[in-house]
Amino acid sequence: MKKTLKDMDFKGKKVLVRVDFNVPLKDGVVGDKTRIKAALPTIEYLIKEEAKVLLISHLGRPGGEPKDDLRMDPVAKALANLLNKEVKKADDCIGEEVKKAADNLENGEVLVLENSRFHAGEKANDPEFAKELASLADLYVNDAFGAAHRAHATTVGVTEYLPAAAGFLMQRELNALGEVMENPESPFVAIMGGAKVSDKIDVIKNLINKVDKLIVAGGIANTFLLAKGYEVGDSLVEADKVELAKELMAEAEEKGVEIVLPIDVVIADDFSNDANTQTVAADEIPAGWQVLDCGGPQSLENYKEIIKNAKTVIWNGPLGVFEMEKFAHGTVELAKALAESDAHSVIGGGDSAAAINQAGVADKMSHISTGGGASLMFFEGKELPGVAALDDVE
Numbered sequence: 470m471k472k473t474l475k476d477m478d479f480k481g482k483k484v485l486v487r488v489d490f491n492v493p494l495k496d497g498v499v500g501d502k503t504r505i506k507a508a509l510p511t512i513e514y515l516i517k518e519e520a521k522v523l524l525i526s527h528l529g530r531p532g533g534e535p536k537d538d539l540r541m542d543p544v545a546k547a548l549a550n551l552l553n554k555e556v557k558k559a560d561d562c563i564g565e566e567v568k569k570a571a572d573n574l575e576n577g578e579v580l581v582l583e584n585s586r587f588h589a590g591e592k593a594n595d596p597e598f599a600k601e602l603a604s605l606a607d608l609y610v611n612d613a614f615g616a617a618h619r620a621h622a623t624t625v626g627v628t629e630y631l632p633a634a635a636g637f638l639m640q641r642e643l644n645a646l647g648e649v650m651e652n653p654e655s656p657f658v659a660i661m662g663g664a665k666v667s668d669k670i671d672v673i674k675n676l677i678n679k680v681d682k683l684i685v686a687g688g689i690a691n692t693f694l695l696a697k698g699y700e701v702g703d704s705l706v707e708a709d710k711v712e713l714a715k716e717l718m719a720e721a722e723e724k725g726v727e728i729v730l731p732i733d734v735v736i737a738d739d740f741s742n743d744a745n746t747q748t749v750a751a752d753e754i755p756a757g758w759q760v761l762d763c764g765g766p767q768s769l770e771n772y773k774e775i776i777k778n779a780k781t782v783i784w785n786g787p788l789g790v791f792e793m794e795k796f797a798h799g800t801v802e803l804a805k806a807l808a809e810s811d812a813h814s815v816i817g818g819g820d821s822a823a824a825i826n827q828a829g830v831a832d833k834m835s836h837i838s839t840g841g842g843a844s845l846m847f848f849e850g851k852e853l854p855g856v857a858a859l860d861d862v863e
């Protein structure tokens with residue numbers, strides 16, 4: 470058991486809180502506040518407990534140096550609006566100026582530090598950088614589930630120097646994902662979509678030991694269709710993963726797990742929303758065409774029937790190129806089917822969460838993770854470095 474907020478006394482203490490405020494920015498304004506809202510319970514608790522709150526996050530991938538369009542100012546502004554309270558902002562996350570700003574905080578005040586990835590030491594998990602950061606505070610709280618799969622200075626390194634506990638969001642994510650992986654009510658169905666087989670192999674391998682049915686859709690389905698001996702035209706495939714797809718299908722069969730592939734698919738003559746399209750059987754994809762949505766009517770009917778009978782469903786990755794309206798149908802319909810079902814539904818962050826929001830059914834899901842890569846690593850059955858590094862309860 471990891472330490473949580475309830476295991477620490479915060480009054481008058483400077484608390485370095487790692488949050489995942491890696492949010493989309495549009496014209497210098499936060500485009501989606503979901504991740505900021507998700508961290509509010511921890512921040513509000515610390516304010517109430519009269520801590521001095523130092524928030525640290527990465528934003529985008531600036532490559533170890535300052536980039537003005539990736540500063541945390543819009544995030545601090547959005548947070549101030551949500552908290553309805555003044556939020557201070559520092560122009561760096563280490564150094565004398567920042568130390569002074571941290572020391573000048575009154576109990577219950579909040580200071581947002583600058584993007585941690587403006588320093589190369591963050592991704593390198595450099596001990597010197599971690600030590601500098603840690604020197605700002607008395608205690609450390611990690612509420613950044615979305616970044617817990619990264620062994621960086623703000624997620625792992627600092628825990629060498631400060632007492633370290635999990636925040637409320639971190640706890641909520643670990644409980645929700647842990648429950649579904651350890652005690653799923655069956656029938657247990659996983660839906661894997663998205664673009665890259667290589668990203669999902671370890672997840673599929675682990676899930677084959679846990680689920681009753683595994684729906685393979687999105688771009689990754691093409692490699693499995695190829696492995697079945699179908700032609701897939703110009704579709705996105707990973708030719709070097711065909712053998713592996715065959716092995717995974719054989720392993721699933723041995724274990725009595727059904728791998729469900731699309732029956733019919735929406736194909737296009739170009740990777741474009743203006744392309745010509747048609748719906749064809751998955752074993753009749755003509756040369757020169759590419760699959761951009763696994764949600765043909767028969768496939769969808771099949772997925773809906775499976776979901777209707779499921780007690781637990783986990784979903785990671787869209788069924789098609791849902792960013793283009795013409796190919797969003799399957800993903801949106803699947804989201805709606807999940808919303809209508811009684812199954813316990815857990816969504817693995819990233820694009821799938823965006824699709825659920827697009828379909829307007831977010832409130833119908835049991836749990837939508839704030840982590841993309843982190844939830845995938847969790848579904849792989851691996852321990853997240855940012856969690857492992859936290860203190861155990863004595």
Ligand SMILES: Nc1ncnc2c1ncn2[C@@H]1O[C@H](COP(=O)(O)OP(=O)(O)OP(=O)(O)O)[C@@H](O)[C@H]1O
Binds near residue numbers: 662787790817842
């Ligand atoms: N048939 C397809 N052909 C090409 N790309 C596809 C296809 N189906 C889905 N995609 C693309 O897959 C991408 C999402 O893949 P990814 O593996 O990153 O999903 P994810 O795991 O949900 O995302 P994240 O890593 O953000 O959690 C989307 O951009 C989508 O357009």
Ligand SMILES: O=C(O)[C@H](O)COP(=O)(O)O
Binds near residue numbers: 840
């Ligand atoms: O958005 C995410 O998945 C996390 O914030 C991690 O971001 P990263 O992939 O840039 O490390």
